[in-house]
Amino acid sequence: xxxxxxxxxxxxxxxxxxxxxxxxxxxxxxxxxxxxxxxxxxxxxxxxxxxxxxxxxxxxxxxxxxxxxxxxxxxxxxxxxxxxxxxxxxxxxxxxxxxxxxxxxxxxxxxxxxxxxxxxxxxxxxxxxxxxxxxxxxxxxxxxxxxxxxxxxxxxxxxxxxxxxxxxxxxxxxxxxxxxxxxxxxxxxxxxxxxxxxxxxxxxxxxxxxxxxxxxxxxxxxxxxxxxxxxxxxxxxxxxxxxxxxxxxxxxxxxxxxxxxxxxxxxxxxxxxxxxxxxxxxxxxxxxxxxxxxxxxxxxxxxxxxxxxxxxxxxxxxxxxxxxxxxxxxxxxx
Amino acid sequence: xxxxxxxxxxxxxxxxxxxxxxxxxxxxxxxxxxxxxxxxxxxxxxxxxxxxxxxxxxxxxxxxxxxxxxxxxxxxxxxxxxxxxxxxxxxxxxxxxxxxxxxxxxxxxxxxxxxxxxxxxxxxxxxxxxxxxxxxxxxxxxxxxxxxxxxxxxxxxxxxxxxxxxxxxxxxxxxxxxxxxxxxxxxxxxxxxxxxxxxxxxxxxxxxxxxxxxxxxxxxxxxxxxxxxxxxxxxxxxxxxxxxxxxxxxxxxxxxxxxxxxxxxxxxxxxxxxxxxxxxxxxxxxxxxxxxxxxxxxxxxxxxxxxxxxxxxxxxxxxxxxxxxxxxxxxxxx
DNA sequence: CTGAAAGCGCTAACAT
DNA sequence: ATGTTAGCGCTTTCAG
Numbered sequence: 097x098x099x100x101x102x103x104x105x106x107x108x109x110x111x112x113x114x115x116x117x118x119x120x121x122x123x124x125x126x127x128x129x130x131x132x133x134x135x136x137x138x139x140x141x142x143x144x145x146x147x148x149x150x151x152x153x154x155x156x157x158x159x160x161x162x163x164x165x166x167x168x169x170x171x172x173x174x175x176x177x178x179x180x181x182x183x184x185x186x187x188x189x190x191x192x193x194x195x196x197x198x199x200x201x202x203x204x205x206x207x208x209x210x211x212x213x214x215x216x217x218x219x220x221x222x223x224x225x226x227x228x229x230x231x232x233x234x235x236x237x238x239x240x241x242x243x244x245x246x247x248x249x250x251x252x253x254x255x256x257x258x259x260x261x262x263x264x265x266x267x268x269x270x271x272x273x274x275x276x277x278x279x280x281x282x283x284x285x286x287x288x289x290x291x292x293x294x295x296x297x298x299x300x301x302x303x304x305x306x307x308x309x310x311x312x313x314x315x316x317x318x319x320x321x322x323x324x325x326x327x328x329x330x331x332x333x334x335x336x337x338x339x340x341x342x343x344x345x346x347x348x349x350x351x352x353x354x355x356x357x358x359x360x361x362x363x364x365x366x367x368x369x370x371x372x373x374x375x376x377x378x379x380x381x382x383x384x385x386x387x388x389x390x391x392x393x394x395x396x397x398x399x400x401x402x403x404x405x406x407x408x409x410x411x412x413x414x415x416x417x418x419x420x421x422x423x424x425x426x427x428x429x430x
Numbered sequence: 431x432x433x434x435x436x437x438x439x440x441x442x443x444x445x446x447x448x449x450x451x452x453x454x455x456x457x458x459x460x461x462x463x464x465x466x467x468x469x470x471x472x473x474x475x476x477x478x479x480x481x482x483x484x485x486x487x488x489x490x491x492x493x494x495x496x497x498x499x500x501x502x503x504x505x506x507x508x509x510x511x512x513x514x515x516x517x518x519x520x521x522x523x524x525x526x527x528x529x530x531x532x533x534x535x536x537x538x539x540x541x542x543x544x545x546x547x548x549x550x551x552x553x554x555x556x557x558x559x560x561x562x563x564x565x566x567x568x569x570x571x572x573x574x575x576x577x578x579x580x581x582x583x584x585x586x587x588x589x590x591x592x593x594x595x596x597x598x599x600x601x602x603x604x605x606x607x608x609x610x611x612x613x614x615x616x617x618x619x620x621x622x623x624x625x626x627x628x629x630x631x632x633x634x635x636x637x638x639x640x641x642x643x644x645x646x647x648x649x650x651x652x653x654x655x656x657x658x659x660x661x662x663x664x665x666x667x668x669x670x671x672x673x674x675x676x677x678x679x680x681x682x683x684x685x686x687x688x689x690x691x692x693x694x695x696x697x698x699x700x701x702x703x704x705x706x707x708x709x710x711x712x713x714x715x716x717x718x719x720x721x722x723x724x725x726x727x728x729x730x731x732x733x734x735x736x737x738x739x740x741x742x743x744x745x746x747x748x749x750x751x752x753x754x755x756x757x758x759x760x761x762x763x764x
Numbered sequence: 765c766t767g768a769a770a771g772c773g774c775t776a777a778c779a780t
Numbered sequence: 781a782t783g784t785t786a787g788c789g790c791t792t793t794c795a796g
Binding site for chain 2: 765766767768769771772773774
């Protein structure tokens, strides 16, 4: 590896002269600057990032901890985070918590030793269920900024990027009601997560407000480990008057659609379905699923911007940014 | 941040004593070791990774460059890489090339400055099309080990982890032939990639060897930007005697199945379909797609193992490891 | 058993 | 305009 010292020796100048020259310091003669740069280029000199970071006490690196990279929402968020971070001159170190609090804590510990300047993360399911967030607050207390996205906690005082989960589900339900649907099911496999609860509340509120709707809210919560397909099959068998489904996670909607078609239910004539965004599965269905679009790319981008602002002391307050969603009506709604 | 110096001052010993104590050096008295460790634990001391890396000239970090994180194959590979690396005490820094040679090169340059000990990567489409791999060879020449997985190049002399693409497609095609299929189409949207070519060759070979098969091989290559759905619709319209489809990428098979069902073709009675693995879409189809399973997790794991062996000088030769695939017959084959 | 000192590669205040 | 020096946090040789 080529170092400043190498360059200095070759050119018979001091290390500091070389360093200054490469930074276009006023102190150095144009002539020297040119010679230094020429040799640096020739030898493909690249400043050692570790040394620079150690010296400056900043790494230009962001630690990203996501619960599950095989979930398309998080993959997409990671994609956006990587893109925005790179464009702002930051690297990212990625860790996957696998929904486990222990792994989440390990990653936090592992990286909070000078490896990263701050964290962007979405809380593991286990952490959220137990609402044990001390490990994250510990990081904050070490003055390492954290930005939470999607899955957040009220017990953590930090920057947050979320969507209006309540409002999005409320609007989606209202749409189904406006179609005149009389038997609307809410389908969820994220019942215990903060976002799941908020979305369910949006559904409850919309139902409750509608004087003409006679049925009680009806939630089908699918637990981890349960077969989504079987639950949905059973649902259709148990009640053949379902005329509206709102799925608040990113898979059960597609599966419901597929099962409905298999049962020869006419979608959207006799049954409307609205899912929460996962655009990548849309190409696999016909008709195409109507969804609440989460603008995942915006969420990732906003998270990076918020963290970098913190890192560069442009912001000091902890704000919560709400990314707006929109209902995209495709083939599974009237 | 707590440093060795802090501990040393608190305990009235020297920095080197503290360092040695924390490493259980024989030179230090058990008593001192205990005191040092107790304080370190109390203050939650964590060695600064940058300093350690700088000192030791190794980072215990692997640079991972993948073409597209929204492709489920790569997301899964990344998942496996992260998992195995973590379990072996390595961190990963993730970069996404977005199939662009320029971004691939940027990442390589960015990280080859002491940030990582080695790379695991799959070549960007652009790089593979042009077969311009100098930027990768440049890294190798700097003695930074590289392991390539899935998309490789003969012009790069390094460790490689691949599947037997030729053999997998050959076997899959043979299976369709053994069912007595007489009009088998090969569907691909990765026509230009090395793996795509190899798989197509497997198909050609199987067809060629079968004396009873009268038709010529028939490849439908879908280009980037083309609508997969439209191409497949057109395919079914143009020829209503298709009785076998082998899809060698991880999406066109599912789409073909969906379109076939829409055209009321009886799968698998009148049409068999075999895809290349993308287990995550399986839950969305009925019948379930028969696939060549790529064992993506094994690919990721093997890549990490190969790289770490290189890093730890356990291996010196550049080997190519072939992960075996297997044909999983589900609902879309007889 | 413990400590001093050098050095990893870099930056920056402080000479000259 | 250029050089000297100190120091970021750590490890390790060598001296005591």
